[in-house]
Amino acid sequence: MSHAPVNLSRRQLFTRRKMTDSPALPWVKEAQFTDLCTQCGECVKHCPTQIIRASDGGFPRVDFQLGECTFCYQCADVCPEPLFLPKTEPAWQAKAAISASCLATQNVDCRSCGDSCEPFAISFKLAVGKVAQPQIDLNSCTGCGACVSICPTSAISINQPQLGSANVT
Ligand code: SF4
Ligand code: SF4
Ligand code: SF4
Incomplete structure (x- = not known):
């Protein structure tokens, strides 16, 4: 029972993703995202265009209503977890x-x-x-x-x- 809030957050994230079908973050390892992201908020703080915000149980996510991604790789550079692909990989297929x-x-x-x-x-x-x-x-x-x-x-x-x-x- 003690793990219920975490599971609920993840389920909400995936439910939303199925509905919106939008990417979470550029270069992020999608399959490991909710396991590796600690919700530390470093990417939110450092995105120069300020398009990353916490959503769906606290996980960061780009919100294009706030602006555009310039593919600067800052979010990946500041993330302390092994959550992002190398910059040489495509940022996303979106x-x-x-x-x-x-x-x-x-x-x-x-x-x-x-x-x-x-x-x-x-x-x-x-x-x-x-x-x-x-x-x-x-x-x-x-x-x-x-x-x-x-x-x-x-x-x-x-x-x-x-x-x-x-x-x-
Ligand atoms: S690549 Fe740069 S502009 Fe795009 S989400 Fe990351 S920090 Fe923001
Ligand atoms: S910006 Fe104008 S032309 Fe482009 S999708 Fe929106 S309404 Fe259509
Ligand atoms: S590159 Fe694609 S997402 Fe960016 S402004 Fe043009 S149509 Fe929109």
Whole structure:
């Protein structure tokens, strides 16, 4: 019974992850995350863009509503636990996805996400009788999340690719 709160926290984390399908932290060893993370908060303190916050039972997690990941590796550098992969590995496989709440699907002209995307992964496709529709080039998208908080209808999420999410085309 004494372990119940810990187990509950972990279950809440995994439940949330299944729902959001979003990454926890860049370079993190996902399978060992809840076992190795002591919730010390060092990554939260040192993230230059301040996008890491404690959530779901205290485990740190990036929140793209707060800003973008610059892939600076600070969170990994300051972590005292063997929780992160080397910087030479990919940070994550996460990619942006656009939902049907995008203004363009309602024929309202908006290009905010495209303007925020440094690697130019978002392009706008002209369509007859409609405003230009955003398209994400998943090969160029780094999953940085810069497009998330800029979207006026919160239409963009950053998802792990294996569980999928449809893009607006
Ligand atoms: S890599 Fe840098 S910007 Fe990205 S979450 Fe870690 S500390 Fe923050
Ligand atoms: S910023 Fe949001 S509403 Fe505007 S085009 Fe991009 S996804 Fe659509
Ligand atoms: S997550 Fe970053 S790279 Fe991907 S579409 Fe958004 S701004 Fe561009």
